Amino acid sequence: MIRTIAMLLALTATPAAAQTIAVTHAEAWTMESGEPVKDATIVIENGKIVSVTPGGGVPEGVRVIDARGKPVTPGLMNGATQVGLIETASADTRDQGSADERNAGFDPSRALNGNSTLVSLIRADGITRALIYPSPSRIPVFAGEPAIARFREGVDILGEREVAVYAVIGGGAWDRVGSRAQQWAVLRKALGDAKRAMAARDAGDGKKRDHRGPPPGRGRRAGEELIRGVIVGETPLAIHTNRESDIREAIRLASEFGIRVIIVEGAQAWRAAEQLAAAKIPVVLDPSTNLPGGFDELGARQDNAAILTRAGVKVAFGLAGGRIHSNYNAGMALREGAGIAVANGLSYAEALRAVTVNPLSIWSKGGGTLTAGADADLVVWDGDPLEPSTNVTAVIIEGRQLSARSRQDLLAERYKDVR
Amino acid sequence: MGVRFGSAIAAVALLAAPGAAQVRPAPWQEDPFPSRYRPAPPDDMLLRGATVLDGAGGRIEGGDVLVRGGKIVAVGKALANPGVREVDAKGRWVTPGVIDVHTHNGTFVVPLTDIDREASDVAEVSSPNGADTWIETAVNPQDMGFDRGLMNGVTTMQILPGSTPIFAGRSVVVKPVRGATVWDMKVSGNAQGFKMACGENPKSWGADDDNEGPTSRQGVIAYMRQAFLDAQAYGRERAAGKMGRDLKKEALLGIIAGDIRVNLHCYRANDIASVLAVAKEFGFRIGAIHHATEAYKIPGLLRESGTCAAVWADWWGFKIEAQDAVRAEAPLLERAGVCVMMHSDSAADGQRLNITAAKAAAAGRRIGIETPPETMIKWTTSNPAKLLGLAGRVGTLKAGYQADLVLWSGDPFSIYTKADLVLIDGAVAWDRSKPPAAPVSDFELGRGGVR
Numbered sequence: 001m002i003r004t005i006a007m008l009l010a011l012t013a014t015p016a017a018a019q020t021i022a023v024t025h026a027e028a029w030t031m032e033s034g035e036p037v038k039d040a041t042i043v044i045e046n047g048k049i050v051s052v053t054p055g056g057g058v059p060e061g062v063r064v065i066d067a068r069g070k071p072v073t074p075g076l077m078n079g080a081t082q083v084g085l086i087e088t089a090s091a092d093t094r095d096q097g098s099a100d101e102r103n104a105g106f107d108p109s110r111a112l113n114g115n116s117t118l119v120s121l122i123r124a125d126g127i128t129r130a131l132i133y134p135s136p137s138r139i140p141v142f143a144g145e146p147a148i149a150r151f152r153e154g155v156d157i158l159g160e161r162e163v164a165v166y167a168v169i170g171g172g173a174w175d176r177v178g179s180r181a182q183q184w185a186v187l188r189k190a191l192g193d194a195k196r197a198m199a200a201r202d203a204g205d206g207k208k209r210d211h212r213g214p215p216p217g218r219g220r221r222a223g224e225e226l227i228r229g230v231i232v233g234e235t236p237l238a239i240h241t242n243r244e245s246d247i248r249e250a251i252r253l254a255s256e257f258g259i260r261v262i263i264v265e266g267a268q269a270w271r272a273a274e275q276l277a278a279a280k281i282p283v284v285l286d287p288s289t290n291l292p293g294g295f296d297e298l299g300a301r302q303d304n305a306a307i308l309t310r311a312g313v314k315v316a317f318g319l320a321g322g323r324i325h326s327n328y329n330a331g332m333a334l335r336e337g338a339g340i341a342v343a344n345g346l347s348y349a350e351a352l353r354a355v356t357v358n359p360l361s362i363w364s365k366g367g368g369t370l371t372a373g374a375d376a377d378l379v380v381w382d383g384d385p386l387e388p389s390t391n392v393t394a395v396i397i398e399g400r401q402l403s404a405r406s407r408q409d410l411l412a413e414r415y416k417d418v419r
Numbered sequence: 420m421g422v423r424f425g426s427a428i429a430a431v432a433l434l435a436a437p438g439a440a441q442v443r444p445a446p447w448q449e450d451p452f453p454s455r456y457r458p459a460p461p462d463d464m465l466l467r468g469a470t471v472l473d474g475a476g477g478r479i480e481g482g483d484v485l486v487r488g489g490k491i492v493a494v495g496k497a498l499a500n501p502g503v504r505e506v507d508a509k510g511r512w513v514t515p516g517v518i519d520v521h522t523h524n525g526t527f528v529v530p531l532t533d534i535d536r537e538a539s540d541v542a543e544v545s546s547p548n549g550a551d552t553w554i555e556t557a558v559n560p561q562d563m564g565f566d567r568g569l570m571n572g573v574t575t576m577q578i579l580p581g582s583t584p585i586f587a588g589r590s591v592v593v594k595p596v597r598g599a600t601v602w603d604m605k606v607s608g609n610a611q612g613f614k615m616a617c618g619e620n621p622k623s624w625g626a627d628d629d630n631e632g633p634t635s636r637q638g639v640i641a642y643m644r645q646a647f648l649d650a651q652a653y654g655r656e657r658a659a660g661k662m663g664r665d666l667k668k669e670a671l672l673g674i675i676a677g678d679i680r681v682n683l684h685c686y687r688a689n690d691i692a693s694v695l696a697v698a699k700e701f702g703f704r705i706g707a708i709h710h711a712t713e714a715y716k717i718p719g720l721l722r723e724s725g726t727c728a729a730v731w732a733d734w735w736g737f738k739i740e741a742q743d744a745v746r747a748e749a750p751l752l753e754r755a756g757v758c759v760m761m762h763s764d765s766a767a768d769g770q771r772l773n774i775t776a777a778k779a780a781a782a783g784r785r786i787g788i789e790t791p792p793e794t795m796i797k798w799t800t801s802n803p804a805k806l807l808g809l810a811g812r813v814g815t816l817k818a819g820y821q822a823d824l825v826l827w828s829g830d831p832f833s834i835y836t837k838a839d840l841v842l843i844d845g846a847v848a849w850d851r852s853k854p855p856a857a858p859v860s861d862f863e864l865g866r867g868g869v870r
Contacts, residue, residue, distance in 0.1 A: 089738045118736065244868055268868055291563055291766055292530045299869040322767055328736040332778065336771075339834030387834055389777040391785055408735070412747040412786050415715050419755050 019400055020045045020062040023380060026072035028052055030370040031357050034349035042072065044376040047399035051372050065394050065401070067380045073352065074368045075128025075377030075397060076385070079284040079359035080264055080318025081330040083122050083130055084112040084149050084157055097135030098144060105226070106134045106144030107161060114157035117407050118328060123151045124406040125331025126385060126392045128377040129159060131284070131318060131363045133240070133264070134166055140176050141167040141183045142190070145226055146238065148363060150377075152397050162235070163363050164262065165226050169241040169250075170296045184249055191257050194227045236260040236362075238284075242267040242296040251279045262362055265319055267297035270304045273311035282314035282362045287337035287346075287354075288321055305354065306345035315350075316359035317341070332388060339386035351386060446664060447611075447673030452555055454605035456594065458844035463487045465500050466826055469508035473816040474515035474800035478793040484513050486822040489845035494816045506840070512831055514796050515814050516574025516823035516841065518803035519769045520682070520729050521709050521762035524565055524578055525558030525601065529766070542581030543588065547621060547632035548646060550613075551666035552588030554580045558601040564766030565604075566859035569595040569849050571770040572825040572838035575606065575814075577807060579709075582616035582684035583624045585632070585642055586671070589613055590682065592807055594843050597859060610808025612706070613674060615643070616684040617694055619740050640693050647671055647701045680706035680808065682729070686740040688713040695724050707806050709762060710734075712744035718755030727758035727806055731768070732778035749776065749798055750783030750790045760802040772799045777832040792832060821845070 021044040028040035030052055041056030042049060058064060085108055087093035098106035112132065113119070122130070128151055134144030143166045150159035169183045177183055229235030239250045242265050251272065254261040263269055266283045269276060276283065285308075289300045305315045319326045321333030338351040346354075356368035367375055376399040383390035392404045464486050471482030473494060483498040484491065526540040540557035543549040558578060568576060573595060580587035590612035593604040621639050625632030633642050650671035656662040673679035681698070685691045685708050698705050707727040708714055712735065714721055714728040721728060730752070735744035745751075752759040761776050763769030776798045780790040804814025813823045822845035829836040841849035863869050 088736055088742065271868065288767070290567060290770075294530045295532070298530065298863075298866060324734055324737045329733050332733055336774065336834060343835045343837060387777075388774050389781045389832060391781055408745040408747070408782070409785055411743055412715070412745040412751065412782065416747075416751060416786050416788070418716065419719055 020059070021065060021376075021396060021399070021401060022058045022062045023065045023067055023072055023378070023394075023396075024058060025069050026067040026380070027069060028370050029071060029073045029352055031074060031353060032369060032371060034347070036071065039069070040072070042370060042378070044378075044396065044399050047376050049370060049372055049374045049376050049378075052370050063401070065380060067393075070383065070393070071381045071385055072370070073126075073379055073381070073385055074356045074370050074374075075379055075395070076126050076331070076334065076355045077316075077359040077368060078122070078127050078130035078318055078320070078330050078334045078355075079316035079362070080133050080326075081130045082132060082135070082327050083118045083330045084114070084116055084132055086118065086327050087113075087116055098137040101138050104137065104139040104142045106137055107147070108132050108134050108144060109147035109158050109161040112147065112149055112157050114152070114155040118330070119151055119157060120403070121329070121406040121408065122331040123395055123397075123402060124392060124404045124409070125329075125335065126379040126381065126395065127151065127331040127334060128379070128395065128397045129360070130330065131163070131359060133238070136168045136172075138176065141169055141187050143168050143240070146363070150397065153400070153402050160364060162226060164236045164238040165230050166238045166240065166264075169239055169246050170243060171294060180246060184253075188253070190227055191231065191253075191259070195231050195257065198228060198231060230259050231257065233258070233260060236262050238262040238264050240264040244268040244271045246296075247272045248275065251275050251281060254279055254281060266304070267292065267300040269313075270301065270307040271299070273308050273313060276308065277312035282316065282358070283308055284316045284318045284359070284362065286319040286322065286326070287317050287341035288333070293322070302340050303344040303346075305341040305351075309346055309350050314358055314362060315354050316362050317354045318359070335386055335390075336388045339388070342386060348386070445669075445673065445676065445678065447669045447676070448678055450607075450611075452553060452602060452605075454607040455600075455602045456596070456598075456605050456607070458489050459596070459846035459848070461487070461489045461822075461845040462842070462847045463503040463845070465498065465503050465505045466508045466513050467505055469511050469513040469826070471816060472512065472514045472793050472796040472831070474796055475815045475817070476793050476797060478791075481509075482513070484816060484824065486824070486842065486845050489822055491816055491818055491820045491822050491824070493818055506826065508826055510829070511839065512827040512829060512836075513816065514572075514825055514827065514831055515800040515816055516825055516843065517572045517772050517799045518575040518807070518809075518814055519568065519573055519763050519772055520577045520707065520760060520803045520806055521764050522564065522568075522576045522578055522766065522769055523581065523764070524568070524576060524766055524769075525560060525562045526554060526578065526580075527766075528559050528562045529564070539581075542583045544583045544624065544630070547585045547625060547642060548667055549580065549584040549588045550586040550668075550670040552580060553591070554578055554588060555591035555601045555605065558591065558593075560598050560601050560604060561860045561862045562766070563860050563862060564769070565593075565595040567766060568769050569841060569859075570838060570851075572827070572831070572841055573769060573772070574823040574825070574841065574843050574848070575804075575807070575809070576769070577612060577682075579612070579614045579682055582614070582620040585616055585621045585639055586646065586667070587614035587616060589670070589679070592809075596843060596848060606809070608812075610680045610706070611673070611678065612682055612807065613670065613679045614682050614684065615694070617690045618684075618686055619738055620684065636690065636693075640697060643694070643697050644700070647675065647697070650675065651701075675701050675703050677703055680806070682707055682709055682806075684709050686710050686712045686738075687743075688716040690740070692717060692720055695720055695726065698724070707760070710741070710764070712741050712748070714757070715745060715748045715751040716743075718752055718757050721752070721757045722755065727760060727802065728752055729760050729762040729803070729806070730779075731762065731764070732775040732782070734764075746778055746782030747786055747788065749779035750788045753790065753794065753798075754788055758802050758805065759798060760806065761798045762803075773831045774834060780832075792830070795832060
């Protein structure tokens with residue numbers, strides 16, 4: 001009786017979203033070193049990892065997941081996708097960008113849909129977080145403010161809002177100012193205007209302000225409000241661009257305004273690897289591409305990540321697999337891409353970092369490890385997570401074990417005996 | 420000079436004038452664009468001690484493959500070396516060259532530019548019936564897609580026209596070797612291929628006010644039947660000497676005669692079943708349903724029709740009719756006895772058809788279907804060879820076959836594996852240890868930013 005009450009207390013004291021779980025016999029990729037901890041026991045409580053111990057004991061009464069010696073990694077993060085904003089080809093199921101002619105800024109976090117079929121699939125493929133980027137808006141060069149999704153159960157998959165200001169530079173049908181020279185001018189002007197306005201305000205009342213807030217209507221007009229966060233170094237400026245000339249221009253811009261810049265896609269980033277490293281500008285890239293969709297991407301190569309990492313650039317993977325896969329297979333294509341990067345010279349540990357700790361340090365404040373105190377987002381695999389032939393056996397997000405079965409699994413199951 | 424395809428029997432029945440002494444090929448059997456492909460000088464070799472997947476379901480550990488004069492001479496263990504170069508293949512794998520039956524290489528050429536958006540060569544779309552077109556007359560052999568495929572072990576590709584027209588025209592089968600024209604790459608003696616389409620693509624095109632064509636699924640099927648009926652009527656009139664040549668109707672007669680093999684772009688089970696019924700009505704067999712994302716719901720219909728399925732592992736969702744695609748489709752069809760193969764529809768994915776097979780097999784494992792590597796390799800080698808009418812020539816490692824094969828650095832279903840050596844007709848077409856000093860395609864040569 002006492003024991004039952006204790007258990008009930010333990011259950012009720014635990015938030016509904018959390019469970020106490022021990023993952024045993026794990027080949028645990030803690031991301032603290034380049035090697036896994038063998039035969040680890042990972043104890044999870046209240047949505048956090050409590051301990052990762054080689055051969056460790058299992059607390060009584062907890063739910064046990066036996067990894068059987070197979071790899072266990074932090075939940076993977078896709079560094080750039082639009083899962084949660086898209087269901088299928090029909091325009092009424094797509095919320096990727098703003099078509100508002102009057103207002104800059106687009107906050108995709110308002111449209112994230114955890115009930116999307118794409119979400120159950122990305123989770124079944126071992127991805128627990130993703131950076132959700134906005135498509136080009138009607139007000140170049142600003143697309144909006146990306147968000148981080150966390151693929152927990154239910155409709156609410158918002159992790160963090162407004163993690164950057166997102167700009168797009170380059171050739172393309174979306175270009176409404178006529179030339180990339182003009183795109184850079186628009187971006188420079190926005191940064192310059194914000195800087196001057198802040199200086200004037202500071203000079204006007206003679207005291208320094210805390211630019212972080214509370215900023216009125218922050219995010220509603222990203223080109224004006226959130227960009228102040230860029231100026232003070234609080235918010236990074238993500239520049240989605242490919243051509244070497246644009247990447248070098250981005251480096252100059254970062255230095256000129258003293259701001260944090262993130263390059264997204266960066267097909268020719270390998271051609272400015274040393275300069276990017278010196279400027280501490282990270283790159284979120286598609287590791288699988290080796291064909292240029294347009295002239296901006298000439299020279300796209302699968303050792304882009306290896307060259308950049310060797311030069312000291314922090315690399316994360318996103319947009320993996322191109323037009324269809326980068327959203328509809330945002331989990332599988334990410335893993336496959338990371339495997340391709342390894343096949344093209346990136347070390348295995350660096351490839352894992354590019355889908356765990358690196359995207360979280362680029363887009364957020366860190367995390368993505370299997371260490372005491374870390375968020376309990378982790379995945380148990382039946383083999384090497386970077387092999388497309390590997391399946392997920394368990395997914396834990398915010399300390400809760402979730403279903404690793406997608407709609408595709410259910411359809412296949414339904415028809416498997418049809419002859 | 421015309422090259423003949425298949426049997427001329429049907430042609431005789433339809434066209435031979437009374438008293439004609441000679442059997443003349445039917446007009447659709449003529450090839451107005453003959454191949455000029457010549458195999459490169461052979462690189463004879465003995466691959467020693469590999470894991471050999473023969474493409475037809477066999478597997479040999481520590482196996483040898485002897486290649487001489489462009490052909491496979493022997494596959495087995497401890498083969499005697501008749502005095503050729505010996506390659507230590509221990510720890511590596513040998514398979515037939517990968518065959519991709521669905522590419523748009525040379526017509527969907529990256530980098531894409533405004534001209535592709537305004538007037539694409541992927542398909543002729545002035546009419547829903549482009550049966551008179553031959554896609555090879557559009558192919559740009561400088562497409563990087565060819566050499567990217569080759570570097571990844573692809574030795575045969577079928578270039579199909581796109582799926583906007585209902586009858587999209589003839590395909591061409593090529594080797595990814597360097598040539599100034601597609602005819603330097605063109606395979607001969609294969610079954611002549613043809614592309615048809617059903618479902619969203621043709622009906623969406625027709626529904627646009629600017630275009631000709633049916634606007635619904637039922638309209639597309641009705642259009643097909645009427646076109647075949649018109650072709651039959653034309654055939655009778657032509658046999659009676661009343662009609663001149665009509666390139667579109669000739670092609671459809673060639674399909675009915677069984678000389679031209681249909682590659683049908685189709686997704687939903689109901690669409691597939693509709694077109695299989697049309698084929699039955701007119702007495703021909705469809706070679707393969709391409710994409711076929713719901714074929715797993717009707718395996719019996721495909722099996723009984725003798726029709727293969729050319730599938731992806733994981734394309735889904737990007738259009739309404741692809742909602743029900745499942746990664747496990749290939750293992751489901753294999754188990755149901757349907758001839759199944761992987762296809763790419765993409766120069767990017769075409770570089771990793773074996774990985775596509777690996778994904779499909781992994782999804783099969785999730786529902787309890789185990790597929791061994793010796794079966795998976797059929798999906799990218801011998802089964803596509805059958806569709807192209809090249810069975811007996813490529814797609815299997817067997818004495819007498821053309822030596823189109825790949826020496827892989829490891830398990831061909833691993834993402835870390837690379838094609839070390841690619842042989843086409845027994846000549847080294849790609850050697851990873853000796854990468855070319857200059858880009859393979861003229862397009863990349865001398866361009867800034869590329870290297």
